[in-house]
Amino acid sequence: EKFNSTNNTGISPLFIYSSPFRSSAVKLNANERLDNIEHTLNSVVDAVHGFASQLHDLFGQIKGVEKLLKIVNVNTAVHKQSINVSPLRSHASSTSLTPSSQRKLVRKNIQIETSN
Numbered sequence: 001e002k003f004n005s006t007n008n009t010g011i012s013p014l015f016i017y018s019s020p021f022r023s024s025a026v027k028l029n030a031n032e033r034l035d036n037i038e039h040t041l042n043s044v045v046d047a048v049h050g051f052a053s054q055l056h057d058l059f060g061q062i063k064g065v066e067k068l069l070k071i072v073n074v075n076t077a078v079h080k081q082s083i084n085v086s087p088l089r090s091h092a093s094s095t096s097l098t099p100s101s102q103r104k105l106v107r108k109n110i111q112i113e114t115s116n
Helices: 013-018 030-080 099-115
Strands: none
Touching: none
């Protein structure tokens, strides 16, 4: 809640209190100091409320993104099993390989196909 300020000068109490241009000869009375404190507390309360509102909006956006990511994850997990990963070289194009390399390539193809 806001604190009640009794300053009716039209000048911001915070400006009077924190102004670097204020002469050291100007002394604030107790009521002016109290007004400065009240104004500062009101500013802090307003800033905290604004920050809380921004956090609330941000969490709402994050929750929407989280739901979207879950949907994408479910859809890609379902389709992941149907994706066929083809090797860079097929068995037909591997005639230039040595017999040992051909056997390894055939085994690799079988492993890829059975893992799906």
